[in-house]
Amino acid sequence: MSLLKLSGVTKVFGGLTAVNRLDMEISEGQIFGVIGPNGAGKTTVFNCITGIYTPEDGEIMWDGENITGLQPHKIAMKGVVRTFQTIRLFSKMSVAENVMSGRHFRSRQKWWNAIFHTPKSYKDEIANWQHVKETLEYFDLIDYASHPSGSLPYGIQRKVEIARAMATEPRLLILDEPAAGLNDSETLALVELINGIRRQGVTILLIEHDMDLVMELTDYITVINFGEKIAEGTPTEIQKNPQVIEAYLGSDEDDE
Incomplete structure (x- = not known):
């Protein structure tokens, strides 16, 4: 099929x-x-x-x-996820934050866990950031993790966009x-x-x-x-x- x-x-x-x-x-x-x-x-x-x-x-x-x-x-x-012909990153957010934005709908916690900083929220956040780190390493972007995405060369921005899409699994x-x-x-x-x-x-x-x-x-x-x-x-x-x-x-x- x-x-x-x-x-x-x-x-x-x-x-x-x-x-x-x-x-x-x-x-x-x-x-x-x-x-x-x-x-x-x-x-x-x-x-x-x-x-x-x-x-x-x-x-x-x-x-x-x-x-x-x-x-x-x-x-x-x-x-089913996509990238766009024209790059659509959050230009003022860091590369790591952009990739993390792709993880949000994979989060398993409820909204109140985040508000009250419950242990479940902490565990979920740690797991997501670990996934972001692994994604940045795979795309050879770890050195740019803290850089605002809008300040980077076009070719690097394209990699960040694909990395963000891949972070959604x-x-x-x-x-x-x-x-x-x-x-x-x-x-x-x-x-x-x-x-x-x-x-x-x-x-x-x-x-x-x-x-x-x-x-x-x-x-x-x-x-x-x-x-x-x-x-x-x-x-x-x-x-x-x-x-x-x-x-x-x-x-x-x-x-x-």
């Missing part, structure tokens, strides 16, 4: 159909790519999966459960253009990082415009153009697909 399955998902804004009857199926353990020209509807698909948008039609199944239209925080609690990590704004060495490090996350048992869904990165990382790809799926297959199959080539490069008729 697939981990995530989209069946006939359609999203309309006014008179514009941003996503039209999209089918997509992701197996556990995959690195799955979604590609397409600018404005193809890729981020809209991610927003439907994570509950930011509710589709007008179709359904989204997560591990056999229909999560179509479920609130974003409830979807996140099921293990996801089963599916959705990455929206994680290589955007990175230089060549940072992109190479990102490839190693994503492969390492997959080795931890996390399934990855990826939007990315860097085709070299997509072809190197992904197991399977869906291609979207004008909100519709035009192709799917392995990276080798996608590279040879004439519809994909036309969508990215245009056709001879376009030149005429």
Whole structure:
């Protein structure tokens, strides 16, 4: 059984159909790519999966459960988390505090435990900070733990954002253009990082415009153009697909 399955998902804004009857199926353990020209509807698909948008039609199944239209925080609690194309950190908070913010809904204490500083609250807080420390170490961010996140270079901020998402202990990590704004060495490090996350048992869904990165990382790809799926297959199959080539490069008729 697939981990995530989209069946006939359609999203309309006014008179514009941003996503039209999209089918997509992701197996556990995959690195799955979604590609397409600018404005193809890729981020809209991610927003439907994570509950930011509710589709007008179709359904989204997560591990056999229909999560179509479920609130974003409830979807996140099921293990579906994401990063954004534009980094969204708490810029004045430290790196450690940003990563800790990803732990909050994993807390097992009740609100009154925190107010009265009960032993249970203390134990829970210690366990969460230990998890934050381990996450910072894994992402090689321990030296930046006390730094305000907004003061750090762009590449480090991107790592902090992914670390915060991983602190939630996801089963599916959705990455929206994680290589955007990175230089060549940072992109190479990102490839190693994503492969390492997959080795931890996390399934990855990826939007990315860097085709070299997509072809190197992904197991399977869906291609979207004008909100519709035009192709799917392995990276080798996608590279040879004439519809994909036309969508990215245009056709001879376009030149005429």
